[in-house]
Amino acid sequence: MKTINDLLIRLKKIMPPHITPKFTCAKDLLTWNQKQGILYSQSILQENQAMKMQRIMGRSGIRELHMNCSFDNYHIENSGQYKALQMARQYSEQFETNIGSFVFSGRPGTGKNHLAAAIGTDLIMKGKTVIIVTVADLMSNMKDTFNNTNNLTEERLLNDFSKVDLLVIDEIGIQTESRYEKVIINQIVDRRSSSKRPTGMLSNLDYSGMSILLGERVMDRMRLGNSIWVRFNWDSYRSRILGNEH
C-alpha cells in the first residue's frame, strides 16, 4: 500500500522543476493540516460570536442608511472632512496593531456614522467582529435581560459586548443620563480596555460634555494607546441625501 511519503515522492517527480512543493514529507503535511484545522475552527468561533451578537441585536450593527457607506463614497468638500477621512482610513488600516479607541464628536449629519460604518465594513471584510449600537439599543438589550426570557443574563450580555473586536457606541449624549447607563458604559469600556479591545464613540458632545456625562474614568480609558479624537464641525450633509446615492 502506498504511504503519503510515497505519494509525495511521486508527485515531486512529475512536478515541473520551477515549482517548490509546500511539503516534502508526511510530517510536514500533517503539521500544515493541523494548523489549517486550528485556523478554521478559530474563524468558525469568530463567525459564531458575530452571528450571536447580531441575533441579540436583531440586526447587524450597521443600519440600513449606512450599509453602503465606505471611505470611497465619503465626499470631501473641506479640510476637516479630508482630515476625518484620512484618520478613519488610517484607524482601520492600523487596527491590527493598535489598541487605541476613537471618538467622532461634532455636529449632526456631518458623517460620523458614515465613517464609523466605513471602518466597520472594512474590518468585517478583514474577518473582524464589529458591532455598532446606539446607547438606547444597548440599554434596551441590557434591560431585556431583567425578564430573563431568553436565558440571557446581564453578565453574559456585558461579556458579549466586551468581546467583539470593535464596539462602536452611537448617540452618546442623547441618553437620559441615568446612573444605570453610566454604570453599563463604564463596565463595557473598562472590560474592553482591560482586554486591549478598542471602543468607538459617536457624539454631538465635545470633550467636556462627554466627561461630565460619562466620567473621567471612562474618558481616561478611551485615551489608551494611539486613540484618536476627530471633530466634525462643518454643516450637515443630510439635506443632500435623496436615498439613491450609494
Ligand SMILES: Nc1ncnc2c1ncn2[C@@H]1O[C@H](COP(=O)(O)OP(=O)(O)OP(=O)(O)O)[C@@H](O)[C@H]1O
Ligand atoms: N462627506 C459626506 N459624503 C457623503 N455622504 C455623507 C457625507 N457626510 C454625511 N453623509 C451622509 O449623510 C447622512 C448623515 O450622515 P451621518 O449619519 O454619518 O451623520 P452623523 O454625523 O452620524 O449624524 P448624527 O450626529 O445626527 O447621528 C448619511 O447618509 C451619510 O452617508
